Amino acid sequence: MxxxxxxxxxxxxxxxxxxxxxxxxxxxxxxxxxxxxxxxxxxxxxxxxxxxxxxxxxxxxxxxxxxxxxxxxxxxxxNPRGAYSIGLELGRQRASGVLTDLSGTVCARIERHVEHPDPQRAMPALQAIVEDLQQAFAFDRNRLLGVGMALPGRYADGGTTSLSPLNLPGWQGFPVGHELEQRVKVPVLVENDATAAAIGERLHGVARGLGSFVYLFLAGGGGIGAGMFLDGHLYKGSRNNAGEIGHIIVEPHGKLCSCGKRGCLDRYLSPAVAYEFMGIANAEELLPDDLDALIAKGGKGLDAWLDQAVQPLRQTVDFLELAFDPQTIVLGGSISTSLMLRLAERLEPLHTPIDPNQKRTVPRVMIGMTGKDTAILGAAALPIFSETNPRFDVLQKPLG
Ligand SMILES: [Zn+2]
CATH class of the missing domain: 1.10.10.10 (Winged helix-like DNA-binding domain superfamily/Winged helix DNA-binding domain)
Structure with missing residues (x-):
């Protein structure tokens, strides 16, 4: 206990x-x-x-x-029904929202097609989703804690301005949190998908009760980020961009990355690369079951991806352990669950820890939530976390 x-x-x-x-x-x-x-x-x-x-x-x-x-x-x-929260996610062609209770159980869900989701088109759609979710389920509105939004990409100072999410044009310098708050009249929290998913895992998942863990988020559409929950609080970096781990170089002079460097982790471990290897062109548009079926018969392409992905992943685990001394590293993300399981099967043996005799209470690596709801449920966890998480910096002594 x-x-x-x-x-x-x-x-x-x-x-x-x-x-x-x-x-x-x-x-x-x-x-x-x-x-x-x-x-x-x-x-x-x-x-x-x-x-x-x-x-x-x-x-x-x-x-x-x-x-x-x-x-x-x-x-x-x-009391799971003691408070509620709304999670939002904006994708390339869709905006989605969930209403969850305090335990993270989904009470209502809405998805809208948004062609070219620039702020002019997306903001009214997101507002409508927030309003419709409150109509879709009978609950005491006073118990709505707020809205959390997961948005991929880098952030400007202050954390509410999104800077050029790679695949969502038009959001540069747009104060998404502030604008949405004006529209929906409840508190709005915006985080990148990795951080949101880490908070979801801390509240409802395998990281429940942990004070220090690093969450490695593998995005189904491509991209890798780390959410860092260290010594009881989120570590976001001096400019809110800590955890851009997809762009550490794991293979000097390796494959060219979208960031302009060569040999980035992203170019080896990203699910998008796995689909390239397997010849799956439209993974993001497939239904999860159809994608799973293609992965199940992934054949040589899948094996070849695993062969070149597993070593960079071990190296990343090693680096994160040595740099942050977390209790565990959680692997999760919007990656297909079956692809994550194939990767996890191949992960051992990890690099030998620097102190192999150190007593562990949790495994070095745990598998967290996977599948396409990961970021949106993380987003819904943000207002709950903000309202209920103890601020560890005012703590006096943790109990073992
Ligand atoms: Zn890169």
Missing amino acids: KAISGTNLEQAKSHNRRVVIEAVRTNGPLSRAAIARMTALTAQTVSNIVEELERSHLLVPSEAQKLARGQPIIPYTI
């Missing part, structure tokens, strides 16, 4: 509230006494917070456990 410790200072009320939510989400159901033990908060503080969270419908009591002596114990769990 793991939890994050809290602090009893009055001004840290919001932090303590987050610590309690996190403890129950990661370890629940938990009684008040158990929460107090795990978070190092006083019984009185925990009681106050639990009462407040129960009033705001975020925690619900489950059935009381009767004891031979004394008061029965009431365990609390997260």
Whole structure:
């Protein structure tokens, strides 16, 4: 069992509230006494917070456990229907949105075709999706935390301006978060797809409860990025562009990359390269089942891709471990699930760690969410994360 410790200072009320939510989400159901033990908060503080969270419908009591002596114990769990979030994603020809509850379960989904999605065409479409999602499912609108959006590409200072996402023209310098917020009247958070997916994994997936991990996002349409969750917070870099790992050189003088350099990781490991090797021309337009069928009989092309992709992947894992000392590296992304599984089968043996005898509590590499919903569910996780994740920088002592 793991939890994050809290602090009893009055001004840290919001932090303590987050610590309690996190403890129950990661370890629940938990009684008040158990929460107090795990978070190092006083019984009185925990009681106050639990009462407040129960009033705001975020925690619900489950059935009381009767004891031979004394008061029965009431365990609390997260109420999935206590809050909602909307995730948006913009692709080359479509805009999509999901409404999820606090547990990440999809309650409604909308997809729209948008020809040439420049800001003039895409913004009204995204606004309509946000409005229609709220009509598509019956819930208390006051419980909508906000909208998260996953947008591939680089970001300008401040994080809300997208700079030339490679395949979406017209977005240079456009303040997408701010503009969307004006339209939909709820908070909007924008992140690149790798960071959004990392947050999704932290909230609902294999990285639940982890303080440090690096998420390697393999985009189905091509491109590789890393989301870095280190020491309890997102690491975004000095200009919000940390994690552009697809463009580290793994093969000096190797294949020419779209960035102008030669031998970038992207040119070996990207799913787009796998489809090139297999002779699949229109992978992005295929239904997942049809794509899986083509991968299943991928034959020599698939083997040839794996042969030249696996060594750069091992090198990348080695580099990320040595540079960031994470608890684990999560492989995921909008890559087809069956392609990821073929890659994962070939990954071992990894390079020998620098300290092979170091005790590990989680595997060196874990497989996270894959498939085309990965980024959009990550986007929906952004407002939930922002509302409920403890800010680790005000922590006093983590509990083992
Ligand atoms: Zn490159």
